[in-house]
Amino acid sequence: MNDSVAIVCDKEKDVEDEGRYLYCVVEMGEKRIFSKFGVDEEDVYTIPYGDISGVVHRCLPKPYQSDDHELVKKWLFQHQQVVGFFFEGYDAVLPFPFDTIIKGGNADADEKVRNWLKEEYSNLRRKMEKVRGKQEFGVQIFWYPRSITDELKNESVEAQRMLNEIASKPRGVAYMYEQKLKDVMKKELEAKAEKYSQEFYSIIRSHVDDVKIEKIPKADGDKQMIMNLSCLISKDRVQELGRELDKINTIPNISVRFTGPWPAYSFMT
């Protein structure tokens, strides 16, 4: 194992050298220990404050980082494994991102976590109420711009007129018309994307409890993402959304990707 990595937690060391790796905040007021369950097989335990707890493990106040990709991947899975465990068993789980480590400083690190829970209590409670009994899902909508462009060309009166012009003109002039046609189609495609996005968004919005619009990654080949959403949904409404997505998925040259359930990572801010 990479020796630059924070893996050892020596109980003999000063409290100043301690940190707590945070997994999630969960609605549960008991102290529990889960041996060798966490990132790097650390013992995971709960730090209760009233009726909520922070789920943590003891570690050095250093981020987990390594050049060993396999090791990093393993840590990521272990992080998700712990958050997933509480997500499956409890109704209101607030997940932390990977590598969130609270500094012990001069105080006992557990006490630091407890103080944070105390200070943030009403805020955390509010978040818990927001996500209670709900799950996050990813909804991504793709289209095939080439096929859509062909469709648009057939539908558009202007495009048909230009195509006729191109066919009847000498080469050099035809080239200019082709460029013009390209510009026209680009605009039409953008307008179509805009129309679809608004339409799909308003359908999806009415079948979920909350929604976040996410960035669209760069296109990969013929398929292009036109909408990327994170949706917060009550468990009993998932099928309802599934049915709506089915309808969108049947539109020619449109495909829908529906993933989850995830802990409500996207609804923590």
Next chain:
Amino acid sequence: MEPVRDVRVTLVDLLDRILDKGLLINADLIISVAGVPLIGVKLNAAIASVETMLKYGVMADWSTLKELSDTLTEKQRLKLMDGERLISKFYGSVYVETGLYPNWRPGWFYITERRVLLIRKEPFEVLAEIHYGQVEKISAQGVDGGAGSLHLHLKTGELFQFRLSEASRMRTAIERAMGKVDEPASVQIYN
């Protein structure tokens, strides 16, 4: 349309969430991670290599357990056999060695008169199913104040490792249920 959770397909979606999203703490309380681009770069490289793995099918065996369990399940409900009664229910996890990394997978244990089932509720998945007739012996490890792990050793030599906070209670429940099985002679119970 059913949501997809299979990690081979949704890994990038999961990592997007774990790396970039979640609960935030005042920067002065935590060691700086978000501000250090180093980590982001390294983690992105890790993700890229996961994608490569996916492309070349290295992770193909991840679904083995899922496929296996699918054949054992009836969607959305426990398929109890005629006259099979549910005795009790516990929350815990099972150690799964197939897949990308051996890991503990959480779910609900259902103790019936004939078998132990470990169910993930959403999406529904049977993580483990053991008929009492298959059990050679039960052993408990690190049972401390009721919490710990239970090992079910099967006659085939297979071992199921469970972890839960009510390990001793579940052990008692299983042992009691096993007492009611038709072929008790084939079952050895260790105290």
